[in-house]
Every structure is written in structure tokens, then in C-alpha cells.
Amino acid sequence: MEALLFITAAAGVVSSPSSHEYRFVYEPMTWADAQSYCRRMNSDLATIATMEDMKTLNKMAVMNNMVYTSYSYRAWIGLYDDVDSWRWSLSDSGFYRTGEDSFRKWQSGEPNNWMSTERCGMMTGEGLWQDGPCSSARRPVCANITGPGVSFVLVQSGMNWTEAQSFCRKQYSDLASIRNESENQQVQQLVPAGTKVWTGLYRDGWKWSAGSRSSFSYWKSTEPNNSNGNEKCVLATFDALGKWEDWRCDVEKAFICSSTVVFQKVVSVKLEKTSGLDLNSAAVMEELLSQLLLKLKQGLHADVELSWRKQSDGNVFHKLKEKNPTSV
């Protein structure tokens, strides 16, 4: 019996020079307007996942004369710093009642994401909060949760935020989370004057507008540096280097939209039929597909879709000539 099988796969599964299809738009817009524009066109602000993607863009920029236009050689891409994503280490634990995780006590001028390096929360001896680089060695304050009660413990050795989180989870319940002014005072009492301690507050970093988890980046050597403050959006530059810079999102620039390329393939499948099974029954075909999908997904980390192609008589499977029985 023979049938035709559709394989649809998002790029990345199939090796290809570029996993995205790009379009330059030369009408200057803010990052947010550019994002809306791309989304109205059924795409999104550009995701750049590999060095190959970057080379494709550089070639397009040269072909489009980008380097000689008045857009100062730069275009928005989909990367942005998710600076408003502050949450507690305990956020997913079911610890909070509604609204309890939204208490904040930032020092004035904080969080400032200095040099674009600050994603973890600290408390000063004055009981005020700052953001700091997660890699610094600091003493953490842990929370010991016992039923409805919580007590706070200052750990005596310094460690980075990730290590602090593991330590507190192992020895107590988690890093300290602070739900209101009275808990803030309880923690503050533990913090020696002139020092800063880790709390459980942290945030995500750079993300792609289209939601991909690609970690590829191509920053200029001094970037990202948040040098003017509030530099949450990314411009690709198309000078000789073609590298990236963080900028304030409200400047109007040219931009690049991208769509993920979807590959489709039709393959024929031959099966040897040993039982009286009706291969053209919906249940059997469904089961075959899910078995094939399982096999395909081993080793592939992507969205693959399979479907049977019906032939003109409405059937999927067709008997092969007797003289050539083959099994796959």
C-alpha cells in the first residue's frame, strides 16, 4: 500500500541558509509603531537567530543602498529589554494572595539598569530597593515559610543571585519576598547599615518580539550599555561591522520585519499490510500519523506537522502492483 504524506516544518528543522524571510521598511517609526506595522503585515519585528541571518541582512542592506540613505545606517530589529518584568522568586509557588506580589519600594531613580547589566533585586540598609548585576557576590535574605507564618534570615556568606536562590530554597523556603511595609521593615532590620542584600526580586532580560527564545546576539563591543538610560530597544547598524546598539525606543528609524519560513515536503510512504487492517480507516490513519510524528520529533526540536494527502478517489492508501511488494 502506498500513500502521500505532507510534512510541514518550521525553519530550523531543515537546514537552510536562512530561517527567516526579511523585509526592510524605510518609513521611520518608533520601535512600538514598527512592531504594530510588521504585525499588521502578518509578520513581526525581525528575529535574528544565527550569523547566517545577519549575513543575509547585511547583503540586503547593501543591495537596498541602506548604507547611503538618510536613516543613519540603522534599523529596528525585534529585540527589546523586558524591563517591566520584575517578579518574585516565589511567584509561581502559589504563595501569594491576589495583589500581594505587587508591593514595591524602589529607591528614587531605581531601578536604573545601569550599563544594561541589572536584573536582580537588592535591599539597602535604609530598607529601599535597587537593581543590581545578578553576578555580584552579596549576602541574601531568605524566607522561612511555616504554614501562614514567614520569618526572614540573613545568610552570612556572599554569593551571586542564582546561587542565593538555590541556597535559600535548599536551607529555608526561598529568597525573601516582601508583601508589604511591615515585611519590608522585618527584612530591613537584618541588613547592616551601608550594605546591600539580595531579595527574591528579579526580571527577564532581552527578548524577541516574535517570542522566540533565540539567544543569538551581535552587540558592538561597548553595547548594550543603556548609556542614555531607558535604552530598551535594539537597532542593527549597517556600517562595515553591522553590529547592534541599544537605543531609546521612541526615536523614529527604518526597521526590518521578518516571517518564519515554513518548509513543506510531500513524501510517499509504503507499508506492508499483514493483517486485515483497513489502512484507509480514519482511526488507523490517525494512529499511523501520531507514530510517525513521534519518530520524527526524536532529535528535532521544532514544530513539525504531518497530514495525509487524499488522492482523486478520496482514499489515502492505494494498493501497489503485486509484483513489487516493498515495506518501509
Ligand SMILES: *[C@@H]1O[C@H](CO)[C@@H](O)[C@H](O)[C@H]1NC(C)=O
Ligand atoms: C553564579 O555562580 C555560578 C557558579 O559559580 C555560575 O555558574 C552562575 O553562572 C553565576 N550566575 C550569575 C548570574 O552570575
Ligand SMILES: *[C@@H]1O[C@H](CO)[C@@H](O)[C@H](O)[C@H]1NC(C)=O
Ligand atoms: C523556620 O521557622 C520555624 C518556626 O519559627 C522554626 O521552627 C524552624 O526551625 C525554622 N527553619 C529553619 C531552617 O530555620
Ligand SMILES: *[C@@H]1O[C@H](CO)[C@@H](O)[C@H](O)[C@H]1NC(C)=O
Ligand atoms: C503584611 O502581609 C502579611 C501577609 O499577607 C499579613 O499577615 C500582614 O498582616 C500584613 N501587614 C500589614 C501591615 O499589612
Ligand SMILES: *[C@@H]1O[C@H](CO)[C@@H](O)[C@H](O)[C@H]1NC(C)=O
Ligand atoms: C555605549 O555604546 C556607544 C556605542 O557603541 C558608545 O558610543 C558609548 O560611548 C557607550 N557608552 C558608555 C557609557 O559606555
